[in-house]
Amino acid sequence: MNNLNDPPNWNIRPDSRADGGGGSRWNYALLVPMLGLAAFRWIWSRESQKEIAKEREAYRQRTVAFQQDLEAKYHAVISENRRAVAQLSLELEKEQNRTTSYREALISQGRKLVEEKKLLEREWAKVMQERSQLQPLRSVYLSRLEEEEDWQRKARLMLKEVGEALAERQNIYCSLVTPRRSRLELEKNLLVRAAVDPVAADLEMAAGLTDIFKHDTYCGDIWNSNKRQNGRLMWLYLKYWELVVELKKFKRVEKAILEK
Template identity: 80%
Template sequence: MSAGRCRRLPEWEAPRRSPVRLRNQAPPPRREGQPRGSAHPRPLTGLKGQISGRRKIRGLTRPDSRGFFSRESFACLFSARQDPAGDGIPQRCGRPRRRRWRARGRDPGSSLPGFISMNNLNDPPHWNIRPNSRAEGGDGSRWNYALLVPMLGLAAFRWIWSRESQKEIEKERKAYQQKAIAFQQDLEAKYRDIISENRRAVAHLSVELEKEHNRTTSYREALISQGRKLVEERKLLEQERAQVMQEKQQLQPLKSVYQHCLEKEENWQKRAAFLLKEFEEALIERQNIYCSLVLPRTKRLEIEKSLLVRASIDPVAADLEMVSGLTDIFKHDTYCGDMWNSNKRQNGRLMWLYLKYWELAVELNKFKRVEKSILEK
């Protein structure tokens, strides 16, 4: 099958489709300035079997070359669809295409110079941009690559863009994985540190707890032993208290005797206190004369002589043995206060010690005399 029979012929070349005047009429001339995508159909300019732009793109340079898209293969595959109407008009081989709506005049023989053609939906390669039949290549072969170059450029740009995007994605994924691994390792290290610290704290607390338990146990044992000792001491104190109460009951009759003896000795104690008071005043006067630079020495000697005589005569002074004490005071008590001292009690030291001693001796002799009287009775 020829190339002319594999495509739909123009209206002016189709037999039995138009009047004789349209078949014989030449194709309408192209207007100057008319765009290539005009509504006029493309005239048949090439020879029989002229190579179209689509076959050039696919690499077929000969019209009679055999291949998947050759004329013979299309004739064999689509022979049943070449003339489906039975009117003898050949149809384009391959996939059936939609009819392109054409605006016709009301009368083919009218004054219109032909017909107005719109985009043929059954022929997409020849929509708006039509090849220039007067250009080189016959069928407008230079326009076959018009859309191929930007499409290839877009495809290459898309491939490069997708490749770079994939590289960036892989790079970010690796960085994220590294960060995640580092973060996980950091968390694991912190977790191990926390676990080790907690274990050390638990061990330390267990040791402290054991110590406190031992301490409380020792305290409990000490309290128990101390309680036992206190119970024993209480028993002993109760026994002693019983003995004391028994002795008190036994000594109850002696209480009246003791009180009577104390009343007797009260008189002797009063006389001894009065005697000590007189001796204290005489010793203060004697020490004042001794420390004075104006008073005569003879007066001091008279006071000493009178004190010795009274101590030897008075029975209370004899019981207290005051003669020896007075002699010691007269010999060794030479202490005097400041030159400008006006207080007589600041003179002397030894005499004050003897006076305190004689007061204690009076108390002691009183209880001795009471004891002696009780034992005698």
Template identity: 55%
Template structure:
């Protein structure tokens, strides 16, 4: 059996006779590296903790800075958005007021044209009655027919002029309603119409230049966005075209009446 009081010889043993202290050398040879390794691990752990702590502090500072910048950007965006919304609401209110003004002006112009048309119709009926009276007399009837024929030729020429204006007005209104044509195209058409109205004798007699300016200012009616018929655009322009036609017919009979009255005066 093993004797526990007599263990085997290990490295760590007290000096014995005849051993020359060899056991102590081995003991210190292992102890010094172990102490060095422990010291290195302790120093490395401390440095790692410092680096982790420094990284954590830097991360928190960066996070706070980013959060502050985001909050400032958010507040700036909210402020700018509110300012934009307020500006758009103001512009919308202005546009509503402007549209209301245009609508009121258009209604007023329409009423005036309707009243003028009614007056022209009454004048026409009056002239028709006078015409019937003149037809009852033979010589007067012949004179009247000659004058009517002459003025009818003038009326035909005047109606051709109005048709030319109608064609260009349709193109002008199409340019106004189109999303593809630039406004310069419309301005060019309007300028040419005004020049023609100021130089064409029939247009001058009908005072078309002033009426055209009213159309350009107030006629903003456009048909549906999918509309392909140019003649469905515009509203005030069609009233004025009809008004000009009635004016031509009225002037024809007024010229006949003036000629007859002048002839009768000379005969007397």
């Protein structure tokens, strides 16, 4: 763009013959007298307005392009921010739902623990009540158990003596030299004891002894000197009577407690 103080580019060709063909130009000092000052100002003003209009249009186009680029960037930023806000809103909603689920789970667990605590408290109160009710029965049980253990000791002693007598009876039965009357005498004494001994009578021992005397005919080797190698049925009966003694002890205790 030309400055207003610069002269316009006049399309005046110099005469090539004036300086012998050297191509020299007119200077501005010669143009003013020729055209007049008013004409020069008019031409200068016209060219300046064109340049100004051209620059103004170029400036307007640059301004419009800049505004369009700025608006495009603004809309892009707005769109990106909207996407970011939407994503954050979605994440926030998920987090809130997760937090709500955790809170509901904690509340449910808390209620469950409270219910379990109440149940345990009721069970504990029930146990303590039963314990207070059973305390007298416990005293009865221990007292009765002590009495029955005394009876059990007597029963075991009786069974030991009967077992030794049965072993001797079986040894006589298997002997080739001992008289038969010795065995019969021993059998008679065992049956009498079974009838008069309260513990033996309680065990109903007489029927078992009769069964042994009638059916236990087993003997060990002819050279056997161990009495426990003779007899089979007698040992089964002795084991059975030991179990009956144990069972009767607890049945007596049970009966005493139920009567209370």
